[in-house]
Structures are given as C-alpha cells and as structure tokens.
Amino acid sequence: MEFGKLLKVNTVDNTVEIEFENQQVIVQVITDEIIRVLVPFWKKDYQSIAIEGQPSLPCDFEVIEDEGAVQIKTPAVILNMWDDFGFVFTDKYRDEILTSYNGQRRFENTLSDEAVGLLEAEGHHIQGGNHQNYKVQQIFRLNEGERFYGMGDKTGFLNKRGYAYENWNSDIPQIHHENMPALYKSIPFVIGKGPGYTYGLFFDNTFHSYMDMGKESNEYFYYGADDGNLDMYFMTGECIADVIEHYTYLTGRAPLPQLWTLGYHQCRWGYESENDIRTVAKLMRQHKIPCESVQYDIDYMEGFRVFTWDEKEYGPKGKLISELAEDGFKAVCIIDPGVKVDKGYFMYDQGVKKDYFAHDSQDKIYVNEVWPGDSVYPDFGREEVRQWWADSHKKLVDMGMQGIWNDMNEPASFNGPLPLDVKFHIGDRLTNHAEVHNVYGHFMSMATHEGMAEITGKRPLVITRACYAGTQKYSAVWTGDNQSVWSHLQMLIPQLCNLGMSGFTIAGTDIGGFGGDTNPELLMRWIQAACFCTFFRNHCAKGQKLQEPWQFGENVVDVYRKYVELHYRFLPYIYDLLFESQITGLPVMRPLVLHYENDENTFNLNNEFLVGENMLVAPVVEQGVTKRMVYLPDGNWINYWTKEKFSGKKHIIVDAPIDVLPIFIKEGSIIPMYEPVQYVGEKPYDTLKLLVAGDSAWGSHYQDNGEDFEYIEGEYNLYSFTYENGNLDTAMLHQGYQKYTSIEVEKL
Numbered sequence: 090m091e092f093g094k095l096l097k098v099n100t101v102d103n104t105v106e107i108e109f110e111n112q113q114v115i116v117q118v119i120t121d122e123i124i125r126v127l128v129p130f131w132k133k134d135y136q137s138i139a140i141e142g143q144p145s146l147p148c149d150f151e152v153i154e155d156e157g158a159v160q161i162k163t164p165a166v167i168l169n170m171w172d173d174f175g176f177v178f179t180d181k182y183r184d185e186i187l188t189s190y191n192g193q194r195r196f197e198n199t200l201s202d203e204a205v206g207l208l209e210a211e212g213h214h215i216q217g218g219n220h221q222n223y224k225v226q227q228i229f230r231l232n233e234g235e236r237f238y239g240m241g242d243k244t245g246f247l248n249k250r251g252y253a254y255e256n257w258n259s260d261i262p263q264i265h266h267e268n269m270p271a272l273y274k275s276i277p278f279v280i281g282k283g284p285g286y287t288y289g290l291f292f293d294n295t296f297h298s299y300m301d302m303g304k305e306s307n308e309y310f311y312y313g314a315d316d317g318n319l320d321m322y323f324m325t326g327e328c329i330a331d332v333i334e335h336y337t338y339l340t341g342r343a344p345l346p347q348l349w350t351l352g353y354h355q356c357r358w359g360y361e362s363e364n365d366i367r368t369v370a371k372l373m374r375q376h377k378i379p380c381e382s383v384q385y386d387i388d389y390m391e392g393f394r395v396f397t398w399d400e401k402e403y404g405p406k407g408k409l410i411s412e413l414a415e416d417g418f419k420a421v422c423i424i425d426p427g428v429k430v431d432k433g434y435f436m437y438d439q440g441v442k443k444d445y446f447a448h449d450s451q452d453k454i455y456v457n458e459v460w461p462g463d464s465v466y467p468d469f470g471r472e473e474v475r476q477w478w479a480d481s482h483k484k485l486v487d488m489g490m491q492g493i494w495n496d497m498n499e500p501a502s503f504n505g506p507l508p509l510d511v512k513f514h515i516g517d518r519l520t521n522h523a524e525v526h527n528v529y530g531h532f533m534s535m536a537t538h539e540g541m542a543e544i545t546g547k548r549p550l551v552i553t554r555a556c557y558a559g560t561q562k563y564s565a566v567w568t569g570d571n572q573s574v575w576s577h578l579q580m581l582i583p584q585l586c587n588l589g590m591s592g593f594t595i596a597g598t599d600i601g602g603f604g605g606d607t608n609p610e611l612l613m614r615w616i617q618a619a620c621f622c623t624f625f626r627n628h629c630a631k632g633q634k635l636q637e638p639w640q641f642g643e644n645v646v647d648v649y650r651k652y653v654e655l656h657y658r659f660l661p662y663i664y665d666l667l668f669e670s671q672i673t674g675l676p677v678m679r680p681l682v683l684h685y686e687n688d689e690n691t692f693n694l695n696n697e698f699l700v701g702e703n704m705l706v707a708p709v710v711e712q713g714v715t716k717r718m719v720y721l722p723d724g725n726w727i728n729y730w731t732k733e734k735f736s737g738k739k740h741i742i743v744d745a746p747i748d749v750l751p752i753f754i755k756e757g758s759i760i761p762m763y764e765p766v767q768y769v770g771e772k773p774y775d776t777l778k779l780l781v782a783g784d785s786a787w788g789s790h791y792q793d794n795g796e797d798f799e800y801i802e803g804e805y806n807l808y809s810f811t812y813e814n815g816n817l818d819t820a821m822l823h824q825g826y827q828k829y830t831s832i833e834v835e836k837l
C-alpha cells in the first residue's frame with residue numbers, strides 16, 4: 090500500500106498523529122530512548138498484552154514540521170518521517186541507526202503455488218518457497234556488518250543475520266535444526282548492532298509474524314505479519330545492555346524466584362508410579378547428588394485429567410509428597426491446558442457450566458485431541474477464566490505441590506492444528522485463534538502465577554513451554570523437546586543467551602536431551618554446559634534410555650555430582666544476578682558480545698558465555714574433544730581450577746578432559762559462594778564464602794529469606810566487599826535480614 094503524501098501533523102501530549110494521504114501513523118514518545126510507531130491497519134486502540142500499564146514517562150521532545158516531512162526529537166533520538174512513510178531514526182549526533190527501505194522486496198527462485206503443493210505433498214517443508222508480501226509488512230535498510238541478537242528461543246546461532254524466522258508457537262518434537270522457522274515461543278524482539286550503533290525493535294503483534302534478517306537480501310531486512318497492526322517500538326542505547334534495559338522496562342522483568350527453584354531437578358516422562366518417584370529420590374540422596382525435586386510429568390494424573398492425582402499408582406493424595414518433603418524434596422507437577430471431555434469430571438463440568446471453553450465457528454465448544462483424548466481449551470484470555478484456573482491450583486497446593494510446569498500451551502493438538510477461526514477472547518473482546526495463538530501460553534502462565542502466589546504466599550515457580558514477549562513476569566521457561574544429540578548441546582549456548590537477551594532470565598534446556606538416548610559423554614558434557622542455568626533439570630522422554638546419572642556407571646556419577654555441586658557452590662552468585670536483573674533486565678547467562686561489544690571476536694561466538702560480568706565459561710560441546718580453544722576478552726582472567734592467570738584479548742588452548750569445564754574468573758572481582766548441600770534448606774546458609782580474584786577486588790552480594798515477598802518490604806541485606814592488601818572490608822548497603830555468622834575469603 091502506498092501511504093501517499095505526508096499531509097498533516099497533530100501533537101497531543103506524547104502522541105504525534107501523522108496523516109498521510111491514505112493512512113494515519115501514530116508516533117508515541119514513550120521515554121527519551123523509546124519511540125513507538127503504530128500504523129493502525131487493524132485497530133487504533135489496542136491494549137498490548139506484553140506491555141502492561143502505561144509505560145510513557147514525561148519527556149521533553151520537539152516536533153518540527155517541514156514541507157512533507159516531520160521531525161520528532163527527544164534528547165536521545167531523532168525520528169524523521171516523510172512522504173510514503175519513509176523514515177530514519179538517528180541518534181542525537183544525527184548518525185543514522187535505522188532507515189526504512191526505499192524499494193520493494195525482490196523475490197528470487199519463486200515457486201508456483203502448484204509446485205509448492207506438490208513438494209509439500211512429498212514431505213518437503215517449503216519455507217518461503219512462494220514468497221509473498223504480507224498484509225502487514227515493513228522493510229528496513231540493512232547495513233553491511235549489521236548483526237541481530239535476541240528473538241527468543243529461535244534455533245541456530247547467536248547472530249541471526251542471514252536467517253529468517255516466524256513467530257507462531259509450535260510444538261516441534263523433531264530435531265530442532267538451525268533453519269527451523271519457529272519453536273515454542275514468540276518473542277518478536279530483536280537487537281540490531283552495527284558499526285557504532287545499537288538499537289532494539291519490538292513488534293507488538295500476536296498474529297503469525299515473520300522476521301527475515303537478511304536471508305532474502307543483503308540490502309534489506311523485513312518484518313511481516315498476517316494481520317494486526319504494524320506496532321513497532323524502537324529503542325536506542327549506547328550498548329546492548331541499555332537496549333535490554335529499555336525492552337524489559339516495557340515488557341517487564343522476571344521477579345526474584347525462590348532459592349530452591351534454582352537448584353537441581355530430576356524428571357522423566359515415564360516415572361509411572363509412587364515407587365518410581367521414591368526410587369529416584371532415594372538414589373539421588375544415596376549418590377549424594379543435590380536435588381530439589383523429582384518432578385511429576387503427566388503420568389501422575391488420573392487419565393490425564395488436570396488437577397487430579399492417580400491414587401492407584403501414586404498412593405493417597407499428599408502422602409508421597411509429604412514423606413519426600415521430610416527428605417527435602419519439593420513437589421513440582423505438570424499441568425496441560427487441555428481439559429478432558431468427560432461428564433462428571435469437575436474441571437469439565439465447571440468449565441461447561443460457566444462457558445469457559447473456546448468455541449468453534451458454529452458456536453459449539455471446540456474439541457481437539459491431546460493426552461486425555463477428546464479435550465477442550467480454556468479461554469485463558471478472559472479474566473474470569475484465568476481466575477477459575479488460578480483457583481483450581483488450590484487442589485494441587487493442598488496435595489503439597491510447590492511449583493507448576495505448564496506444557497502443551499502453544500496450544501498443541503494431536504488432531505490437526507486448531508483452525509484459525511476457533512473463537513477465543515482477549516478480555517471481553519471476542520476474537521479468534523489467529524490472534525490468540527501466540528499468547529495462549531502467556532495467559533495460562535499468568536493465571537498459574539497469580540494462583541500460586543495467592544494460594545501459597547510464596548514466589549511462584551512456573552515453568553512454561555509456550556509464551557510471548559512479557560511472559561517473563563510470570564514464568565520461567567524451558568526450551569521444550571530437544572534431543573540427545575550434540576547439535577542440541579551446542580545450541581544450548583546461543584539459544585539461552587538469546588532468550589536471556591529477550592527478557593527470559595530464568596531458562597534452561599532438558600539436560601541430557603529429551604528425545605533419543607543419551608550417552609555417558611554427552612550427559613557429562615551437558616551437565617557442565619548447563620551448570621549455570623537458572624532452570625537446571627535433567628529430563629527425558631518415555632521410551633528413551635533412562636537418564637539419571639547412575640544409569641551410566643560410577644565415573645559418570647562422580648563427574649555429574651561434581652557439576653551439580655558446583656552449581657550449588659555458585660548459587661549465591663546466580664541469585665545475586667537475578668536480584669540485579671530486576672533492575673537491569675540482564676540475564677545470568679550472557680554472550681560475550683554483551684560486555685565486549687566492540688571486540689569482533691565476540692560477534693559470532695557460539696561456544697562460550699559469561700555468567701554475569703565476571704565469570705567466563707567455555708564448555709566442551711563436541712564429541713571426543715578434550716582440549717579446546719577459548720577466547721578471553723579484555724582484562725585478566727584466572728582459571729578457576731588451576732589459578733593460572735591470563736591476559737585477555739587472545740585465544741588460548743585449555744585442557745578439558747571429561748571431568749573439566751573450563752571456567753575463568755575476571756581479575757578484580759569477588760564472587761559469593763556457598764558450600765554445597767543436598768537441597769536448599771538442608772542446613773542454614775550461615776557462612777558466605779568469597780572467591781577473591783586478584784590482590785585488589787570488589788563485589789556485592791544480596792541475601793534474603795529466599796522464599797516469600799518480605800524482601801519487597803525491606804527484609805534483605807545488601808553487602809559491598811572490598812579486598813585490598815590481604816584485607817577484606819565489608820560495608821552494609823542495606824540491612825534488614827539476619828546476617829551471616831561468618832564470611833570467609835578464598836583467594837584465587
């Protein structure tokens with residue numbers, strides 16, 4: 090569509106309405122650094138799902154009109170817009186950051202619809218085979234050397250340049266290859282990074298959308314969507330961290346979790362009875378591998394009916410859970426959205442009576458098939474339905490459940506995908522699956538989070554598979570059904586780093602791989618690579634080789650234990666980073682490019698990462714490898730194991746036999762540590778250990794009760810440590826909680 094000439098500009102408060110001949114465009118100055126450009130192809134008054142409340146802050150900006158052009162200028166960004174919706178964002182020095190592309194997309198190698206049909210019938214997946222312009226589409230100029238980060242859980246590598254993706258939450262049990270269009274999550278947020286500039290773009294639209302980051306062309310990149318608005322938030326910043334801070338200012342940050350949730354979890358789809366669960370719990374303790382929970386997959390339910398418990402296989406309600414609790418185990422169970430069609434089953438009856446399930450285009454309750462057989466889908470976009478779902482968790486909490494794992498909420502279905510016209514609501518507004526699909530998991534997590542917070546009074550553990558931008562406020566995530574293959578171990582690093590830069594600070598992958606059979610070497614390397622994950626769980630599918638470490642012999646158990654223990658040693662450091670993340674939005678696992686942006690060795694670095702700013706981890710993610718190259722960026726780095734010191738900005742070769750995960754600590758930092766325990770709560774954490782890297786070092790540390798919301802009222806301690814000439818100086822920046830009885834120094 091041609092927008093036509095820019096005719097008129099009208100500014101009210103922070104909103105600038107720009108009339109083109111054929112289309113209105115609305116520009117909102119959200120903050121000095123964030124500018125929203127809304128082209129309301131669909132709806133002018135659209136209440137964002139990702140962004141809650143009113144994010145606009147008062148700011149000083151100028152609107153300067155010129156013949157056929159307008160300039161909007163804040164202290165940090167200048168947006169120039171002209172005829173036909175041409176625009177450029179520049180920084181305050183007027184250096185160009187992002188420019189609309191002046192031209193059409195160029196389709197090459199286009200297949201006819203008929204050819205696509207034939208190929209698809211043969212089993213090919215034709216991505217973009219019949220190239221098309223989308224109903225909503227914006228093309229941007231692509232600069233040489235421009236890179237892209239973020240975009241949620243997409244497959245492939247850290248830098249998304251040259252790849253194309255889609256946002257359509259998808260249940261993918263097959264191997265997650267690097268060229269897959271979409272996985273379970275839709276986070277239409279990208280960080281653009283070029284020579285001398287950094288920006289963020291968030292496209293707030295829940296319909297099926299497309300992001301081509303220079304695959305189709307080297308001259309442009311584009312965003313497209315099947316419906317909805319072009320609703321684009323441009324964010325500027327001096328660095329990637331600034332952009333993440335702005336993005337999470339808009340869409341929210343992960344709240345502080347309970348400390349135990351960050352510990353180790355064991356799971357398997359196919360622990361089919363009380364006995365299976367007890368055995369695994371017992372063996373965890375026997376092998377002295379720290380463990381917080383043996384999680385309940387769908388097997389624990391009565392005929393896969395959500396909010397029930399199978400007493401036949403798992404014993405009387407509450408008994409198993411409370412007995413295991415005596416040994417420190419917390420209970421976490423899976424809940425799927427699909428409710429079994431079954432008269433007499435309370436969830437089905439209540440939902441039918443209150444009209445809580447989605448309807449088909451003929452206005453009958455829509456039925457598809459999932460684990461319980463014929464099932465219906467709660468209409469989670471309605472507040473009343475979420476409240477009902479939230480309240481239903483009382484049954485689980487009464488049994489002793491302390492955490493909820495939400496699966497299948499893409500939503501998944503066995504009997505073909507849900508048609509796009511299945512009727513759902515968002516608030517009171519009737520809409521359909523096409524709009525709700527990508528936020529179905531978001532609304533479900535929100536209900537679960539609110540229910541668990543209300544019922545337990547503690548910080549909820551919710552883990553979700555599907556989600557949208559902003560879900561980080563309600564839920565942690567895991568990356569779904571990976572497989573026991575080396576390429577999935579390799580992908581863990583870029584995938585979790587990109588999820589982290591997209592707001593999801595609490596995330597993990599199934600350790601050992603979910604599908605397929607793992608093997609000793611792969612499992613040992615996996616527990617090492619995952620050692621600093623904020624969601625730390627070994628999980629495996631029914632029918633695959635059993636995946637608990639003791640299935641592979643004593644040597645594996647020893648190596649495995651070493652790294653689970655190491656995770657527990659660094660728990661206070663991880664927790665500190667999560668505390669900071671509430672203010673900065675920064676993740677725990679970070680790609681090197683986040684802190685060393687101008688060092689080109691970091692631009693495409695897929696096989697090492699930072700934990701916070703001061704720890705560098707370089708796992709072995711290749712079969713048969715026992716030495717590896719490690720890139721150390723600027724600064725001095727001390728090998729955690731050997732205490733050997735290296736100056737950075739160079740590649741080194743390190744030994745990494747099967748029991749070694751190379752770790753380097755940045756000189757000048759202090760890392761807080763605990764002694765490992767069998768589970769959080771086994772004994773009080775009354776001693777803090779400080780790992781001091783170098784002769785002169787600084788660090789801070791946050792401490793609270795690790796469970797409830799009292800920290801918000803000030804029940805916490807904030808320490809600042811300075812180490813100089815063999816002396817440790819401790820300052821309390823805040824004191825509102827019982828202090829450690831001792832603080833010990835370990836010099837690196």
Ligand code: MIG
Binds near residue numbers: 357387423554603
């Ligand atoms: O169709 O609940 O990703 O973690 O074990 C498979 C059974 C359903 C998929 C989840 C996986 C879980 C499994 N679920």
